[in-house]
Amino acid sequence: MEKNSIDNDEISLKELIVKIKEWFDYLLSQWKIILLIAVIGATLGLIYSFMKKPTYTATMTFALEDEKSGGGIGGALGLASSFGLDLGGSGGSVFSGANLAEFFKSRSMVEKTLLRPVMVDGKTISLVEMYIQNNDWRKNWEKNPRLTKLEFIPNANRERFTRIQDSILGVIYKNLLNSALTVGQKDKKVAIISIDVVSANELFSKYFCEALAKEVSDFYIDTKSKKSRENMLILERQTDSIRRELNAAITGVAVANDNTFNLNPALNVRRAPSARRQVDVQANTAILTELVKQTELAKVTLRKDTPLIQIIDKPILPLAKERFGKAKGILYGGFLFGFLTVFILTIIKFLKQII
Incomplete structure (x- = not known):
C-alpha cells in the first residue's frame, strides 16, 4: 500500500516537471513575439520619460x-x-x-x-x-x-x-x-x-x-484663543468703564469739597454729597484694582494660547x-509589456487545452 502511494507521488512529480517543461518550451517558442512587444514597451517607456515633466x-x-x-x-x-x-x-x-x-x-x-x-x-x-x-x-x-x-x-x-x-x-x-x-x-x-x-x-x-x-x-x-481673547476684551472694556467712573467720582469729591469750603460745622447736611462721592471713589478703586488683576491674567492666558x-x-x-529617468522608463516599459505578453500567451494556451 505504501509502495503504491510512493509510486503515485513519483508519477505526479514527474508529470509536474513535464508540464513545466512543456510550458517553458511553449513560451520559449514564442520568444520573438515576447521580445518584440517588450521592445515596444521599452520604447513607449522611453517616450513617456521624455514627456513626463519633473x-x-x-x-x-x-x-x-x-x-x-x-x-x-x-x-x-x-x-x-x-x-x-x-x-x-x-x-x-x-x-x-x-x-x-x-x-x-x-x-x-x-x-x-x-x-x-x-x-x-x-x-x-x-x-x-x-x-x-x-x-x-x-x-x-x-x-x-x-x-x-x-x-x-x-x-x-x-x-x-x-x-x-x-x-x-x-x-x-x-x-x-x-x-x-x-x-x-x-x-x-x-x-x-x-x-x-x-x-x-x-x-x-x-x-x-x-x-x-x-x-x-x-x-x-x-x-x-477665541475664548481667551473675548474674555480679555470684555475685561478691558469693564476696566475702562470703571476707570471713567472713578475719575468722575474723584472729580465729584473735589467739587463737593469746594462747595463746602469754610462751611459752618453745624450744617452737616451740606457735607453729604462729598461723603457719597468718597464712598464711590473707594468702591470704584477696589473694583478697578481687581479688574486690572483679572485683565493681566487674561493677557497671560491669551499669550499662552497664541503660539500654537x-x-x-x-x-x-x-x-x-x-524626474522619471530614461533607464527607468525603458526598464519598466519593457518588463511590463513583456510580463503582460507572457500572461496573455499563457491564458491562450490554457484555453486551447480546455477546448
Whole structure:
C-alpha cells in the first residue's frame, strides 16, 4: 500500500516537471513575439520619460504646542474662576495630533489657500489661477464661452462663486488631495507634523505649501484663543468703564469739597454729597484694582494660547526634484509589456487545452 502511494507521488512529480517543461518550451517558442512587444514597451517607456515633466516637492515641518504645559498658571486660572470669569486655556483639543493633520486636508482650508494671492511674472494672481495656468486648462476652455471669461480673483468672496467655479475648485481639490498633498506625523511618538506638496511647478509647490500652513495656522490660533481673547476684551472694556467712573467720582469729591469750603460745622447736611462721592471713589478703586488683576491674567492666558504652531523647516528653493529617468522608463516599459505578453500567451494556451 505504501509502495503504491510512493509510486503515485513519483508519477505526479514527474508529470509536474513535464508540464513545466512543456510550458517553458511553449513560451520559449514564442520568444520573438515576447521580445518584440517588450521592445515596444521599452520604447513607449522611453517616450513617456521624455514627456513626463519633473516634479518638485516642497516640505514644511512644524511642532504642536504641548497642551499640558500649563505650569503655574493653573492657580491663576483657579483664582479667576472663583470670581466667575472664564479665562480659557482648555480649548483646542480637537486640533491636536492626527486631527490637525486631517484638518490640513479639509476642503475649506485647501480652497481658502487656493484663493490666496501670489506674485507670478510681476502679476498678482490667486493660487487657483496659477494651478489652471500650470495645467493649460484655459486652452481647453477656449471653445466654451462660459469658461473663457471665468476668473478667480485673489481673496474673493467664496459665497458668491457660481456653480461652475465651485465645480472647478472641487476638481482641483480632489487632484491635490489624491496626488499632490500629503500631511501626517512621521512618528506617532513625536508631535511633529510634516506637509509635502508635489507638483510640476516648483513655485506652485512652495507657494501652496507655505500658504496652506499660514491659512491653517491663522484659523487654528483664532479658534483656540477665541475664548481667551473675548474674555480679555470684555475685561478691558469693564476696566475702562470703571476707570471713567472713578475719575468722575474723584472729580465729584473735589467739587463737593469746594462747595463746602469754610462751611459752618453745624450744617452737616451740606457735607453729604462729598461723603457719597468718597464712598464711590473707594468702591470704584477696589473694583478697578481687581479688574486690572483679572485683565493681566487674561493677557497671560491669551499669550499662552497664541503660539500654537511652531514652524521648524520651510521649503527653500531649489526644491527636491524628481524626474522619471530614461533607464527607468525603458526598464519598466519593457518588463511590463513583456510580463503582460507572457500572461496573455499563457491564458491562450490554457484555453486551447480546455477546448
